[in-house]
Amino acid sequence: MPTALSTLAGAQVPLWISGTTYPQYFVVRSPADQQLYLRRTNGAGTTDPASDSTNWQPEGARPVKSRQIAYVSFQGTTGTATISAVNTAKCHLENIGAKIAPGGGSFETCMPVLTNSTTLTVTRDATNSTVVSSVGIQITEYY
Incomplete structure:
Protein backbone atom coordinates (compact mmCIF):
# COMPACT_ATOMS: atom_id res chain seq x y z
CA MET A 1 0.00 0.00 0.00
CA PRO A 2 1.57 3.35 -1.00
CA THR A 3 1.76 5.75 1.93
CA ALA A 4 3.53 9.09 2.17
CA LEU A 5 6.66 7.33 3.47
CA SER A 6 6.72 4.64 0.77
CA THR A 7 6.12 7.29 -1.89
CA LEU A 8 9.28 9.07 -0.74
CA ALA A 9 11.10 5.75 -1.06
CA GLY A 10 10.08 5.53 -4.74
CA ALA A 11 7.08 3.18 -4.58
CA GLN A 12 4.77 3.18 -7.62
CA VAL A 13 1.68 5.32 -6.95
CA PRO A 14 -1.63 3.97 -8.31
CA LEU A 15 -4.11 6.06 -10.26
CA TRP A 16 -7.20 7.01 -8.22
CA ILE A 17 -10.35 5.01 -9.10
CA SER A 18 -13.81 6.43 -8.43
CA GLY A 19 -15.82 4.52 -5.80
CA THR A 20 -12.81 2.64 -4.40
CA THR A 21 -12.42 2.60 -0.62
CA TYR A 22 -9.01 3.91 0.45
CA PRO A 23 -7.48 3.75 3.95
CA GLN A 24 -6.24 6.87 5.75
CA TYR A 25 -2.77 8.02 4.54
CA PHE A 26 -3.06 6.13 1.23
CA VAL A 27 -1.42 8.01 -1.67
CA VAL A 28 -2.92 8.08 -5.19
CA ARG A 29 -2.31 9.94 -8.44
CA SER A 30 -5.22 12.06 -9.66
CA PRO A 31 -6.40 11.36 -13.23
CA ALA A 32 -7.42 15.04 -13.49
CA ASP A 33 -4.02 16.66 -12.88
CA GLN A 34 -1.58 13.74 -12.48
CA GLN A 35 -0.52 15.02 -9.04
CA LEU A 36 -0.24 12.99 -5.83
CA TYR A 37 -2.86 13.14 -3.06
CA LEU A 38 -2.93 11.70 0.47
CA ARG A 39 -6.20 10.30 1.88
CA ARG A 40 -7.21 12.22 5.04
CA THR A 41 -9.59 9.55 6.45
CA ASN A 42 -10.75 6.03 5.56
CA GLY A 43 -13.42 6.06 2.89
CA ALA A 44 -14.57 6.10 -0.71
CA GLY A 45 -15.91 8.74 -3.02
CA THR A 46 -16.65 9.69 -6.60
CA THR A 47 -14.96 13.11 -6.64
CA ASP A 48 -11.42 13.23 -8.04
CA PRO A 49 -8.83 14.02 -5.30
CA ALA A 50 -7.81 17.20 -7.17
CA SER A 51 -11.32 18.58 -6.47
CA ASP A 52 -11.92 16.96 -3.06
CA SER A 53 -9.95 18.82 -0.38
CA THR A 54 -12.23 17.41 2.34
CA ASN A 55 -10.97 13.84 1.87
CA TRP A 56 -7.64 14.32 0.08
CA GLN A 57 -4.66 16.64 0.57
CA PRO A 58 -1.86 17.41 -1.91
CA GLU A 59 1.22 15.25 -1.39
CA GLY A 60 4.74 16.27 -2.37
CA ALA A 61 6.04 19.26 -4.30
CA ARG A 62 3.78 20.94 -6.83
CA PRO A 63 4.94 22.01 -10.26
CA VAL A 64 4.08 25.48 -11.50
CA LYS A 65 0.87 25.65 -13.53
CA SER A 66 1.11 29.31 -14.54
CA ARG A 67 2.99 32.49 -13.78
CA GLN A 68 1.86 36.02 -14.60
CA ILE A 69 2.82 39.55 -13.62
CA ALA A 70 0.31 42.29 -12.89
CA TYR A 71 1.12 45.98 -12.49
CA VAL A 72 -1.17 47.82 -10.11
CA SER A 73 -1.55 51.61 -10.08
CA PHE A 74 -2.98 53.17 -6.95
CA GLN A 75 -6.11 55.24 -6.47
CA GLY A 76 -5.47 56.46 -2.92
CA THR A 77 -4.15 53.55 -0.86
CA THR A 78 -5.72 50.72 -2.92
CA GLY A 79 -5.30 49.53 -6.48
CA ILE A 100 8.48 55.49 -6.58
CA ALA A 101 6.88 58.90 -7.07
CA PRO A 102 9.24 61.87 -7.63
CA GLY A 103 10.70 63.02 -4.34
CA GLY A 104 9.91 59.66 -2.74
CA GLY A 105 12.41 57.16 -1.58
CA SER A 106 11.25 55.68 1.70
CA PHE A 107 10.03 52.12 2.06
CA GLU A 108 6.31 51.51 1.84
CA THR A 109 4.50 48.27 2.67
CA CYS A 110 2.25 46.90 -0.08
CA MET A 111 -0.09 43.97 0.68
CA PRO A 112 -1.31 41.99 -2.36
CA VAL A 113 -4.44 39.80 -2.10
CA LEU A 114 -6.38 37.81 -4.68
CA THR A 115 -9.90 39.18 -4.23
CA ASN A 116 -11.26 36.48 -6.55
CA SER A 117 -9.96 34.30 -9.39
CA THR A 118 -9.45 37.27 -11.75
CA THR A 119 -8.86 40.26 -9.46
CA LEU A 120 -5.67 41.26 -7.67
CA THR A 121 -6.04 43.97 -5.01
CA VAL A 122 -3.04 45.72 -3.48
CA THR A 123 -3.27 47.95 -0.41
CA ARG A 124 -0.37 50.18 0.54
CA ASP A 125 0.68 51.72 3.84
CA ALA A 126 -1.71 54.62 4.51
CA THR A 127 0.86 56.52 6.56
CA ASN A 128 3.10 57.01 3.55
CA SER A 129 0.61 56.81 0.68
CA THR A 130 2.18 59.32 -1.71
CA VAL A 131 5.50 57.52 -2.29
CA VAL A 132 4.63 54.41 -4.32
CA SER A 133 2.59 55.09 -7.47
CA SER A 134 2.47 51.51 -8.80
CA VAL A 135 3.71 48.04 -7.92
CA GLY A 136 4.41 44.82 -9.82
CA ILE A 137 3.09 41.55 -8.40
CA GLN A 138 4.03 38.09 -9.67
CA ILE A 139 1.23 35.52 -9.33
CA THR A 140 2.45 31.91 -9.37
CA GLU A 141 -0.23 29.23 -9.55
CA TYR A 142 0.62 25.63 -8.62
CA TYR A 143 -1.11 22.36 -9.51
Missing part, protein backbone atom coordinates in the same frame (compact mmCIF):
# COMPACT_ATOMS: atom_id res chain seq x y z
CA THR A 80 -6.66 46.58 -8.48
CA ALA A 81 -5.72 44.70 -11.62
CA THR A 82 -7.53 42.12 -13.70
CA ILE A 83 -5.55 38.89 -14.21
CA SER A 84 -6.08 35.62 -16.06
CA ALA A 85 -8.23 33.25 -13.99
CA VAL A 86 -6.38 31.25 -11.30
CA ASN A 87 -7.27 28.95 -8.41
CA THR A 88 -6.76 31.37 -5.52
CA ALA A 89 -6.09 28.52 -3.05
CA LYS A 90 -3.10 27.38 -5.11
CA CYS A 91 -1.34 30.71 -5.66
CA HIS A 92 1.66 32.53 -4.25
CA LEU A 93 1.95 36.32 -4.59
CA GLU A 94 5.28 38.13 -4.69
CA ASN A 95 6.03 41.85 -4.84
CA ILE A 96 8.55 42.30 -7.67
CA GLY A 97 9.07 46.05 -7.47
CA ALA A 98 7.50 49.43 -7.01
CA LYS A 99 7.56 52.68 -8.94
Whole structure:
Protein backbone atom coordinates (compact mmCIF):
# COMPACT_ATOMS: atom_id res chain seq x y z
CA MET A 1 0.00 0.00 0.00
CA PRO A 2 1.57 3.35 -1.00
CA THR A 3 1.76 5.75 1.93
CA ALA A 4 3.53 9.09 2.17
CA LEU A 5 6.66 7.33 3.47
CA SER A 6 6.72 4.64 0.77
CA THR A 7 6.12 7.29 -1.89
CA LEU A 8 9.28 9.07 -0.74
CA ALA A 9 11.10 5.75 -1.06
CA GLY A 10 10.08 5.53 -4.74
CA ALA A 11 7.08 3.18 -4.58
CA GLN A 12 4.77 3.18 -7.62
CA VAL A 13 1.68 5.32 -6.95
CA PRO A 14 -1.63 3.97 -8.31
CA LEU A 15 -4.11 6.06 -10.26
CA TRP A 16 -7.20 7.01 -8.22
CA ILE A 17 -10.35 5.01 -9.10
CA SER A 18 -13.81 6.43 -8.43
CA GLY A 19 -15.82 4.52 -5.80
CA THR A 20 -12.81 2.64 -4.40
CA THR A 21 -12.42 2.60 -0.62
CA TYR A 22 -9.01 3.91 0.45
CA PRO A 23 -7.48 3.75 3.95
CA GLN A 24 -6.24 6.87 5.75
CA TYR A 25 -2.77 8.02 4.54
CA PHE A 26 -3.06 6.13 1.23
CA VAL A 27 -1.42 8.01 -1.67
CA VAL A 28 -2.92 8.08 -5.19
CA ARG A 29 -2.31 9.94 -8.44
CA SER A 30 -5.22 12.06 -9.66
CA PRO A 31 -6.40 11.36 -13.23
CA ALA A 32 -7.42 15.04 -13.49
CA ASP A 33 -4.02 16.66 -12.88
CA GLN A 34 -1.58 13.74 -12.48
CA GLN A 35 -0.52 15.02 -9.04
CA LEU A 36 -0.24 12.99 -5.83
CA TYR A 37 -2.86 13.14 -3.06
CA LEU A 38 -2.93 11.70 0.47
CA ARG A 39 -6.20 10.30 1.88
CA ARG A 40 -7.21 12.22 5.04
CA THR A 41 -9.59 9.55 6.45
CA ASN A 42 -10.75 6.03 5.56
CA GLY A 43 -13.42 6.06 2.89
CA ALA A 44 -14.57 6.10 -0.71
CA GLY A 45 -15.91 8.74 -3.02
CA THR A 46 -16.65 9.69 -6.60
CA THR A 47 -14.96 13.11 -6.64
CA ASP A 48 -11.42 13.23 -8.04
CA PRO A 49 -8.83 14.02 -5.30
CA ALA A 50 -7.81 17.20 -7.17
CA SER A 51 -11.32 18.58 -6.47
CA ASP A 52 -11.92 16.96 -3.06
CA SER A 53 -9.95 18.82 -0.38
CA THR A 54 -12.23 17.41 2.34
CA ASN A 55 -10.97 13.84 1.87
CA TRP A 56 -7.64 14.32 0.08
CA GLN A 57 -4.66 16.64 0.57
CA PRO A 58 -1.86 17.41 -1.91
CA GLU A 59 1.22 15.25 -1.39
CA GLY A 60 4.74 16.27 -2.37
CA ALA A 61 6.04 19.26 -4.30
CA ARG A 62 3.78 20.94 -6.83
CA PRO A 63 4.94 22.01 -10.26
CA VAL A 64 4.08 25.48 -11.50
CA LYS A 65 0.87 25.65 -13.53
CA SER A 66 1.11 29.31 -14.54
CA ARG A 67 2.99 32.49 -13.78
CA GLN A 68 1.86 36.02 -14.60
CA ILE A 69 2.82 39.55 -13.62
CA ALA A 70 0.31 42.29 -12.89
CA TYR A 71 1.12 45.98 -12.49
CA VAL A 72 -1.17 47.82 -10.11
CA SER A 73 -1.55 51.61 -10.08
CA PHE A 74 -2.98 53.17 -6.95
CA GLN A 75 -6.11 55.24 -6.47
CA GLY A 76 -5.47 56.46 -2.92
CA THR A 77 -4.15 53.55 -0.86
CA THR A 78 -5.72 50.72 -2.92
CA GLY A 79 -5.30 49.53 -6.48
CA THR A 80 -6.66 46.58 -8.48
CA ALA A 81 -5.72 44.70 -11.62
CA THR A 82 -7.53 42.12 -13.70
CA ILE A 83 -5.55 38.89 -14.21
CA SER A 84 -6.08 35.62 -16.06
CA ALA A 85 -8.23 33.25 -13.99
CA VAL A 86 -6.38 31.25 -11.30
CA ASN A 87 -7.27 28.95 -8.41
CA THR A 88 -6.76 31.37 -5.52
CA ALA A 89 -6.09 28.52 -3.05
CA LYS A 90 -3.10 27.38 -5.11
CA CYS A 91 -1.34 30.71 -5.66
CA HIS A 92 1.66 32.53 -4.25
CA LEU A 93 1.95 36.32 -4.59
CA GLU A 94 5.28 38.13 -4.69
CA ASN A 95 6.03 41.85 -4.84
CA ILE A 96 8.55 42.30 -7.67
CA GLY A 97 9.07 46.05 -7.47
CA ALA A 98 7.50 49.43 -7.01
CA LYS A 99 7.56 52.68 -8.94
CA ILE A 100 8.48 55.49 -6.58
CA ALA A 101 6.88 58.90 -7.07
CA PRO A 102 9.24 61.87 -7.63
CA GLY A 103 10.70 63.02 -4.34
CA GLY A 104 9.91 59.66 -2.74
CA GLY A 105 12.41 57.16 -1.58
CA SER A 106 11.25 55.68 1.70
CA PHE A 107 10.03 52.12 2.06
CA GLU A 108 6.31 51.51 1.84
CA THR A 109 4.50 48.27 2.67
CA CYS A 110 2.25 46.90 -0.08
CA MET A 111 -0.09 43.97 0.68
CA PRO A 112 -1.31 41.99 -2.36
CA VAL A 113 -4.44 39.80 -2.10
CA LEU A 114 -6.38 37.81 -4.68
CA THR A 115 -9.90 39.18 -4.23
CA ASN A 116 -11.26 36.48 -6.55
CA SER A 117 -9.96 34.30 -9.39
CA THR A 118 -9.45 37.27 -11.75
CA THR A 119 -8.86 40.26 -9.46
CA LEU A 120 -5.67 41.26 -7.67
CA THR A 121 -6.04 43.97 -5.01
CA VAL A 122 -3.04 45.72 -3.48
CA THR A 123 -3.27 47.95 -0.41
CA ARG A 124 -0.37 50.18 0.54
CA ASP A 125 0.68 51.72 3.84
CA ALA A 126 -1.71 54.62 4.51
CA THR A 127 0.86 56.52 6.56
CA ASN A 128 3.10 57.01 3.55
CA SER A 129 0.61 56.81 0.68
CA THR A 130 2.18 59.32 -1.71
CA VAL A 131 5.50 57.52 -2.29
CA VAL A 132 4.63 54.41 -4.32
CA SER A 133 2.59 55.09 -7.47
CA SER A 134 2.47 51.51 -8.80
CA VAL A 135 3.71 48.04 -7.92
CA GLY A 136 4.41 44.82 -9.82
CA ILE A 137 3.09 41.55 -8.40
CA GLN A 138 4.03 38.09 -9.67
CA ILE A 139 1.23 35.52 -9.33
CA THR A 140 2.45 31.91 -9.37
CA GLU A 141 -0.23 29.23 -9.55
CA TYR A 142 0.62 25.63 -8.62
CA TYR A 143 -1.11 22.36 -9.51
